[in-house]
Amino acid sequence: MHSQDVLLIGGRAGSGKSTTGYEVSRLLRAADVAHCLIEGxxxxxxxxxxxxxxxxxxMTEANLAAVWANYAALGYRRLIYTNTVSVLEADxxxxxxxGGPVRVIGVMLTATDATVAERLGGRERGSGFEExxxxxxxGARLLEREAGDWVARVRTDSRSVAEIAEEIAAFTGWLKETNPPT
Structure with a gap:
């Protein structure tokens, strides 16, 4: 029995990690499923x-430990964690x-170079776009090479955020149960 669950949402910059993480959180809130979301x-x-x-x-590990300890003290047992390389840093x-065994669910969002360029162009207005x-x-090359078979690949090109989030939320099984903090 796992006392804690973590959904890792990784993927290259521009693949939709943050947007998808917030949408999965929205689905869980609508179903009254206790969870927290951390942008790595x-x-x-x-x-x-x-x-x-x-x-x-x-620094990342220490800060995550501190933030998670606060959530766990309030009774939370499910975490959505988004970060480019999160699926490579499960340990x-x-x-x-x-604080107990952790069930890890890994998802890597994928997108074509054209899709990523369009998305990054919409958010990187300054001199940092090319970089x-x-x-x-x-990052895409590293993730494809290093992410294990336990990580589900989810394509984000030409799909709505709601559709992607529903697919990912189904991997967790969390929508079938509720567990408010105690």
Whole structure:
């Protein structure tokens, strides 16, 4: 029996992780399913990187552990966690969710280069567009190479966010049960 569940939503920049995470959360709220949502990118937004932690991995784990501990103390047992490489960091995330066994559900959102360029073009208005597009392409290659078979691939091209979120929510089984915080 798992005492905690985490839905990892990973994927290249522009694949729809944040938007999809919020839509899955909306579906769960509508069904009165207790959960929380954490945007992993916000856990390591600091400059410069701490000494000895150039990729901010330790910072991410420590901040996730602190935030999750607060949610868990309030009775939450389900987490939606979005981050580009979340599906590659399941061990880090489950360590941060100490307090019992964790069931991990991994989803990697995919999108074509054309779709990603269009989405990033809509949000990257400054000088960072080309850099973000290049980083997204590198991230897509890394994820495809490193994400295990346990990670479901979900295509986001030409699909509504609601349709994508419903598919992902079905992977969790959470809509079949309710468990408000105690």
């Amino acid at each position: 990118d916000n856990l390591c937004e600091a400059h410069p990187a701490p000494d000895g932690d150039p990729h901010r991995t330790a 880090l995330i489950t360590r941060a969710m100490s 973000e597009l290049h980083r997204s392409t590198r």
